[in-house]
Amino acid sequence: MVFDLLVIGLVITLYPLPVMAFVLVLSAPRGVLKGLAFIAAWLACLVAVVAIVLLLTGGEPPAPRSPPTTAALAAKLAIGTGLVLYSEHRRRRRRTSAGAPPAAGSGTSGSSGSSLTSRMDQASGWSAAALAVLLQPWGMVGAGAATVIEADLSHRSSYLALLAFCVLATSSLLTMELYMVFAPGKAALALTNLRA
Secondary structure, X not given: OHHHHHHHHHHHHHOHHHHHHHHHHHHOOOHHHHHHHHHHHHHHHHHHHHHHHHHHHOOOOOOOOOHHHHHHHHHHHHHHHHXXXXXXXXXXXXXXXXXXXXXXXXXXXXXXXXXXXXXXXXXXXXXXXXXXXXXXXXXXXXXXXXXXXXXXXXXXXXXXXXXXXXXXXXXXXXXXXXHHHHOHHHHHHHHHHHHX
16 A cells, blocks of 8 residues: 555656646745645645545455455556556547647747736636646546555554655645745746746
């Protein structure tokens, strides 16, 4: 369980879409506060999923070959298969769109990009929190939930594994937030370059 949770947490933290959105949130005016709201909502989702699973299992892993164990294995298999099929679909779609001629009006003016960044500049902390909930990689969070079923709360190591999972899944966001807090000049320059 520990290794599985750490791998899933690593995949969640390296998932590019929330990281890109967090860069936009953090580089906006009052970005540190908006970033804090984003991280709080992100962590709240992770903790809520873990807590719900632990409440359903009572903090004890189900017996081997019992219906809950079989259901957890089936959920892991379904999520894994779904993620593999989705990635293959995206790979094939990218390959076919790479050979297609560019659509009319699809120049590199960046008007849609500037529109998105201007919306992020005007967004509130609540909007940043909602964005965190929407952009959470729910497939991987589901895989983490299916793994948490194996947690046995009578052992201290299970608590540490669950804590490590939540911290690791949030570590890229926390690193950017702390960089912005402790080195605002360098961070603002780096974020402006990324945003551009």
